[in-house]
Amino acid sequence: MLPGNTDFILDPANVIFLGVFALVLVVVxxxxxxxIVSARRAVxxxxxxxxxxxxxxxxxxxxxxxxxxAMTGEMPGRRCERAFDCKGCETHARLLADAKPLxxxxxxGFFVLADRLxxxxxxxxxxxxxxxxxxxxxxxxxxxxxxxxALVLPAVGERLAENGPAFRLKAGKARVRVASPxxxxxxxxxxxxxxxxxxxxxxxxxxxxxxxxxxxxxxFFGRERDRLQLVLxxxxxxxxxADGGVLVGDLSSxxxxxxxxxxxxxxxxxx
Amino acid sequence: MDDxxxxxxxxxxxxxxxxxxxxPWAALLALGLYAVYLxxxxxxxxxxxxxxxxxxxxxxxxxxxxxxxxxxxxTGFLLYIxxxxxxxxxxxxxxxxxxxxxxxxxxxxxVDVGQPLRAWFTFWHPNVHSMLAEVTFCLTLYLSVLAIExxxxxxxNRRLKEVPGLLVLEHQLHKVMVVFAGIGTLLSFFHQGSLxxxxxxxxxxxxxFREHIGIWxxxxxxxxLSAAAVGPSFILLTTWLVGKVSRKRLVSxxxxxxxxxxxxxxxxxxxxxxxxxxxxxxxxxxxxxxVQVSSFYAHPPFxxxxxxxxxxxxxxxxxxxxxxxxxxxxxxxxxxxxxMACAGIVLNRYVMTIQTLALPSLPFDSFLSYSPSWQExxxxxxxxxxxxxxxxxxxRWLNLFPEERELATKG
Amino acid sequence: xxxxxxxxxxPAHRYTLVVDLDRCTGCGACGTACAVENNIxxxxxxxxxxxxxxxMRVQEAAAGDGPATFVPIPCQQxxxxxxVDVCPQRAIEYDPRTGIVAQIPVRCLGCRYCMVAxxxxxxxxxxxxxxxxxxxxxxxxxxxxxxxxxxxEKCNFCVQRxxxxxxxxxxxxxxxxxxxxxxxxCVEACPSRxxxxxxxxxxxxxxxxxxxxxxxxRLLAGLGTGPKVLYRSSDPAxxxxxxxxxxxxx
Numbered sequence: 001m002l003p004g005n006t007d008f009i010l011d012p013a014n015v016i017f018l019g020v021f022a023l024v025l026v027v028v029x030x031x032x033x034x035x036i037v038s039a040r041r042a043v044x045x046x047x048x049x050x051x052x053x054x055x056x057x058x059x060x061x062x063x064x065x066x067x068x069x070a071m072t073g074e075m076p077g078r079r080c081e082r083a084f085d086c087k088g089c090e091t092h093a094r095l096l097a098d099a100k101p102l103x104x105x106x107x108x109g110f111f112v113l114a115d116r117l118x119x120x121x122x123x124x125x126x127x128x129x130x131x132x133x134x135x136x137x138x139x140x141x142x143x144x145x146x147x148x149x150a151l152v153l154p155a156v157g158e159r160l161a162e163n164g165p166a167f168r169l170k171a172g173k174a175r176v177r178v179a180s181p182x183x184x185x186x187x188x189x190x191x192x193x194x195x196x197x198x199x200x201x202x203x204x205x206x207x208x209x210x211x212x213x214x215x216x217x218x219x220f221f222g223r224e225r226d227r228l229q230l231v232l233x234x235x236x237x238x239x240x241x242a243d244g245g246v247l248v249g250d251l252s253s254x255x256x257x258x259x260x261x262x263x264x265x266x267x268x269x270x271x
Numbered sequence: 272m273d274d275x276x277x278x279x280x281x282x283x284x285x286x287x288x289x290x291x292x293x294x295p296w297a298a299l300l301a302l303g304l305y306a307v308y309l310x311x312x313x314x315x316x317x318x319x320x321x322x323x324x325x326x327x328x329x330x331x332x333x334x335x336x337x338x339x340x341x342x343x344x345x346t347g348f349l350l351y352i353x354x355x356x357x358x359x360x361x362x363x364x365x366x367x368x369x370x371x372x373x374x375x376x377x378x379x380x381x382v383d384v385g386q387p388l389r390a391w392f393t394f395w396h397p398n399v400h401s402m403l404a405e406v407t408f409c410l411t412l413y414l415s416v417l418a419i420e421x422x423x424x425x426x427x428n429r430r431l432k433e434v435p436g437l438l439v440l441e442h443q444l445h446k447v448m449v450v451f452a453g454i455g456t457l458l459s460f461f462h463q464g465s466l467x468x469x470x471x472x473x474x475x476x477x478x479x480f481r482e483h484i485g486i487w488x489x490x491x492x493x494x495x496l497s498a499a500a501v502g503p504s505f506i507l508l509t510t511w512l513v514g515k516v517s518r519k520r521l522v523s524x525x526x527x528x529x530x531x532x533x534x535x536x537x538x539x540x541x542x543x544x545x546x547x548x549x550x551x552x553x554x555x556x557x558x559x560x561x562v563q564v565s566s567f568y569a570h571p572p573f574x575x576x577x578x579x580x581x582x583x584x585x586x587x588x589x590x591x592x593x594x595x596x597x598x599x600x601x602x603x604x605x606x607x608x609x610x611m612a613c614a615g616i617v618l619n620r621y622v623m624t625i626q627t628l629a630l631p632s633l634p635f636d637s638f639l640s641y642s643p644s645w646q647e648x649x650x651x652x653x654x655x656x657x658x659x660x661x662x663x664x665x666x667r668w669l670n671l672f673p674e675e676r677e678l679a680t681k682g
Numbered sequence: 683x684x685x686x687x688x689x690x691x692x693p694a695h696r697y698t699l700v701v702d703l704d705r706c707t708g709c710g711a712c713g714t715a716c717a718v719e720n721n722i723x724x725x726x727x728x729x730x731x732x733x734x735x736x737x738m739r740v741q742e743a744a745a746g747d748g749p750a751t752f753v754p755i756p757c758q759q760x761x762x763x764x765x766v767d768v769c770p771q772r773a774i775e776y777d778p779r780t781g782i783v784a785q786i787p788v789r790c791l792g793c794r795y796c797m798v799a800x801x802x803x804x805x806x807x808x809x810x811x812x813x814x815x816x817x818x819x820x821x822x823x824x825x826x827x828x829x830x831x832x833x834x835e836k837c838n839f840c841v842q843r844x845x846x847x848x849x850x851x852x853x854x855x856x857x858x859x860x861x862x863x864x865x866x867x868c869v870e871a872c873p874s875r876x877x878x879x880x881x882x883x884x885x886x887x888x889x890x891x892x893x894x895x896x897x898x899x900r901l902l903a904g905l906g907t908g909p910k911v912l913y914r915s916s917d918p919a920x921x922x923x924x925x926x927x928x929x930x931x932x
Contacts, residue, residue: 005396007772017399021408024454028412031450032419039440048435051442055432061677175275234680262280271279314831315792316809321732325797325807385792385807385832392771392791403795404770475764475801475905477927561904561927632801633901634926635743635753 049164053179057083059271063227068212069095071219083163084120086210107218108225111139117211118220121179121269123166125211126196133182133206134196135166140224141178142192144267145171146252153189153198160184160200167197171252174261176268181211224267231266232259276668278429280676282519283667293663296656303653306646307382315385319644324628328643329383331624332651334466336372337410338494338616342502343369343417344452344459349533351452357529360522360674363424364513365506367665368658370417375654377414382650402468409462416455420448424669460495467494470623477562479627481552489548490623496544500537501616503530504593504609511606513666519679521672528599531609535593538612542586549578570638573626581622585615696761696781696882696910697839698889699869700898701754703915703924705876706740708752713738715871716756718821719840721828723812735806737837738868743924751920753913754877756868757804757837758901759783761908765796765805773834781910782839790833797834801902802909805836839879840866882910899925 008014042051057065067078068086074095086092112118116126122141126134137145150170160166166180180200188199212220232255255263265271272286283289310317320327346365350358381387393407426432426441464487470479471488481488507530514521553564568575592598592608599605629639643651665671716722716738725734743751763783766774773789774796776782797805811831814822822828825842829835847863861880869877880889889912892898898914904927915921 007775008396013399014397017405017408018397021412024412024458027450028416028419028454031447032444035443035447036440039436039443042439042443043436048439051439052432052435055438055442061680173274231680258282261274265279314810315807316726316728316733320794321730321809322797322806323732323803325794383793385794385834386790386830389771389789389791392773392789396771396773396789398767398770398772401768401770401795403768403793407770469795472768473764473799474762474767475799475902475907477905560906628798632803633741633755634924635741636803 046161049161053163054083056269056271060269061266063230064266064269066223068092068216068220071223072216073219084210087207092209108222110143110221110225112218112221114214117181117208117213118217119179119181119211120220121163122224122267123178123181125181125208127206128199132187132199132201133184134190135181135198135200136190136196137178137192140221140228140251141268143251144228144255144264145169147171151191151197154186156186156189158186160186160198169264171264172257172260174264176261176264176270178268179270181208182206228263228267231263234259273668275430276428278668278670278676280679281670282679289663289667293660296659296663299652299656300660303649303651303656306649307653309646310382310650315383317644317646319641319647321641323639324641326624326628327641328647328651329379331621332654333376333379333383334620334624335617336376336654337463337466338498338501338620339505339613340369340372340376340502341459341463341498342506343372343420344413344455345499345502346506347420347452348456351449352456355529357523357526360526360672361506361510361530363669363673364510364671366417366420366424367662367669367671368506368509370414370421371658371661373410373414373417375658377410378657379650379654402465402472405465406462406469409458409465413455413458413462416451416458419444419451420455423448424665424671427670428668459498463498464491464495467491467623470627473627476627476630476632477557477560478567478630479623480556480560481548482556489551493541493545493548496537496541497616497619500534500541501613503534504538504589504612506530507534507609508606508613510672511602511609513662517666519675521675521678523674523678526674527602527605531593531599531605534609534612535590538586538590538593538615542582542590545582545586549582567626567630570630573629577618577622577626581615581618585611585618589615694779694781694883697759697844697864698781698880698882698893698910698912699756699759699839699866700878700880700889700892700912700914702876702878703751703753703913703920704917705874706752706754707874707876708740708742708750709873710740711871711873712754712868712877713740715867716837719823719826719867720838721822721826723814723828724818726810726813729810733809735808735835737804737806737835739804745919745923748919751915751924753924754868755802755804755901756911757783757839758802758907758909758911759837759839761910762906764799764801764907768795768799770795780841780844782841782844784838784841785834785836787827787829787833787835792832792834794834801905801907805834807834808832840864843867897921901925902927 042048062079065079067075067080069075069092070078075091082089113124116124118124118138122138124136124138126136128134148169148171150168152168152170154160154167160180160183162181162183163179165177168175168177182200182202184200184202186198187201190196190198277283284292306317318327318329343365346358346362349355350362381390384390390407393404397404397408399405423441423444426437426444432438432441467490468488470476471481471483471490473479479490481490483489484492507527510522511527557564567573568577589608589611592604593612598608625641629641631638713736720737722735722737738754738756740752740754743753745751759782761781763774763776766776766783770793771789771791773786773791775784775786777784792807794807797803797807808829808831812828823842825846843866844859844864847859850863851857851859864879866879869879878888880887882889882893884890892914893912895914897916898912899921900909900912901924902909903925913924915924
């Protein structure tokens with residue numbers, strides 16, 4: 001039956017035994033192969049960043065997943081199940097259509113600018129007249145990071161993916177990426193002094209439905225301040241964020257060194 | 272220094288201290304590899320096995336670690352098929368332990384056989400009626416499945432997951448993990464059983480031989496049941512041990528309760544069935560061949576206390592303890608009960624492998640003794656060294672205990 | 683030796699060894715002749731009685747006060763061999779034409795499961811690499827392959843002599859071999875003629891007659907292995923003692 005195997009016959013016992021094992025082998029190899037093929041296809045189609053974002057989202061603690069409409073008081077207690085993909089969310093579309101006036105909420109001591117849109121990962125996006133957008137780090141994150149040891153910006157010409165890494169920061173023991181609010185090509189790099197960190201030419205017409213602005217952004221910062229207190233409360237030696245109700249100026253100095261990485265990661269939504 | 276490899280929010284000891292911890296285990300592994308080299312270069316005369324004690328410490332070790340490593344397949348079955356979500360907290364650790372146990376066992380087997388390069392003969396000239404052929408097929412496939420289950424843990428390492436392709440692969444593997452868990456359960460069912468079947472089919476050995484249900488001796492089913500029973504206990508034991516050594520809280524207490532209850536019930540069922548099987552063996556199976564069971568226990572130190580210890584002291588007693596809410600409420604007692612359950616299975620495997628060969632078969636034979644040579648012991652300890660090394664590295668750089676970060680922040 | 687599925691009108695043979703325990707003096711000539719015939723290597727320096735290779739073992743069965751009985755125990759060539767069932771590689775084959783259980787050393791993995799399964803302990807493992815002193819290789823029997831380290835071996839009822847007998851018969855144009863042409867080395871060598879050999883399937887033969895004789899018994903008959911080695915003793919105490927299954931004390 002097989003080469004070099006003259007005394008092997010396919011009696012029922014042999015057929016059943018070898019058949020079952022062949023079947024199991026085919027299922028194992030086939031399943032593994034299909035996973036590899038799907039993975040390759042997802043990378044080729046540029047879906048890697050979206051998948052990474054979803055994976056990170058799964059690892060976030062519950063406190064990081066408040067729905068934007070919970071923060072404004074419209075749907076208290078609601079948690080996002082969609083990795084902040086407001087574009088595809090029916091509830092968000094419905095609430096936008098209803099457009100009720102939003103109650104005013106304290107911005108928690110943070111500086112919120114009316115001319116820009118805010119990403120859940122604390123980057124801001126500002127549309128410029130020439131069709132590009134500028135990106136930067138919002139007030140909360142800037143104060144949290146303090147003066148970074150290193151700011152690793154992508155080179156001109158590199159591509160960013162929405163929700164993928166925009167740039168990286170090193171501060172003390174912390175190493176963290178900041179997520180990009182937009183997909184596009186980097187046309188200019190900036191600095192903290194310049195007022196923006198990246199100028200990006202977006203892919204196609206800008207879709208900013210997942211970004212927060214105005215009163216919503218103010219509510220977001222208020223909630224993020226509370227979340228920061230929670231994240232810090234687990235640190236060694238609980239620091240005081242506010243001194244008599246007023247926010248401490250240099251937030252970064254309030255964070256113990258061993259916790260810096262964890263705190264920054266949690267606030268900037270990197271697991 | 273290796274901070275970027277350590278998961279965010281997890282605290283691990285400094286790199287120099289970690290490397291220091293690895294040193295004695297690496298030394299054990301090195302010594303064992305030297306012993307293995309001697310066996311390959313000079314021959315199996317380096318062991319104390321002989322023509323009468325053809326199986327020794329290594330086969331005993333193989334059966335034992337495979338039984339203890341059953342926690343991998345069984346936890347996977349409980350989590351992915353029976354949807355016991357709380358076991359998510361230990362499944363990663365269980366997979367690593369399973370991988371260590373099975374890869375160690377296969378490694379030892381390669382040294383144990385006289386011609387390891389002929390290992391593929393079993394696949395090309397299979398005797399499907401042989402329990403050992405079944406074990407060979409199942410173990411090979413199952414080790415591959417374990418490797419596939421281990422891969423996502425590695426791919427989720429903090430640095431590795433920044434490579435887009437790797438994280439996407441991990442994501443896809445996770446989506447189909449239930450398939451591998453199911454296959455793993457099927458394969459484990461058969462090879463755990465066949466390891467018991469190795470001895471239950473021995474027509475020439477009334478001590479080992481048992482009645483058959485279909486083509487399978489009762490030891491087939493008893494081994495599956497005992498492995499499933501001891502798996503959760505071993506996971507409990509190792510998780511507690513790792514928590515103690517690393518001085519961290521790794522799982523919430525509910526997880527231990529779930530593991531203990533499952534282990535306790537299975538152990539109880541196993542003890543009852545083993546008791547019935549033993550009674551049948553004593554009153555029917557063995558006497559039919561002309562040998563009374565009492566003769567098996569007439570050789571010190573293997574008195575009837577061995578059977579009593581296996582079934583009652585380290586079987587019924589830990590089962591009762593694991594099922595007692597009061598015992599489960601106290602971690603010290605709970606861990607002791609789990610350890611006793613594991614010890615019972617360790618003793619059972621010893622009885623099957625060693626006592627079977629020690630007993631005389633021809634009427635003018637004598638009772639034999641055997642103690643392993645240093646090479647055999649060293650090879651066994653090499654598996655232990657390898658296991659601790661691999662587990663330590665996994666614990667440091669991979670997220671073995673998903674609840675650890677939350678438990679650490681709760682304070 | 684591979685089992686060939688072929689049609690033949692020849693009746694199946696049941697080659698059987700008969701051992702007369704009254705005549706066995708324990709001299710060991712059978713074992714020596716076997717070693718010479720079957721290319722068994724000289725024992726390694728560190729070999730013991732439990733690690734040395736022996737196909738024809740002569741074991742002393744003590745009798746308490748009385749004289750000991752010497753029991754030659756080769757492979758019992760069982761009709762229901764436990765070893766054949768357990769070998770994962772089918773490295774052992776039972777030939778239904780002759781009843782001989784043949785070991786295939788080139789297919790043996792060395793897992794030793796067959797050794798665990800055999801209740802007669804007639805199998806040897808090559809714990810050392812077989813080595814012959816300078817010049818001794820010229821004494822090797824060319825009809826028997828030598829084995830490598832790490833495989834199991836055992837008595838094959840000198841099947842190479844059966845093959846030689848068949849070749850001789852077929853050259854002479856005969857369908858059956860001349861029984862006198864197939865005599866294992868141990869039987870040939872025994873000085874006290876304690877060993878004889880024959881075909882139990884031959885109803886008119888000596889072996890068939892002896893098998894029915896009340897002074898004949900087999901070892902571990904209660905286990906159902908169907909051994910084809912027939913032991914004989916005129917002493918009922920010897921018969922009773924040796925034909926038991928299992929030991930009642932250590």
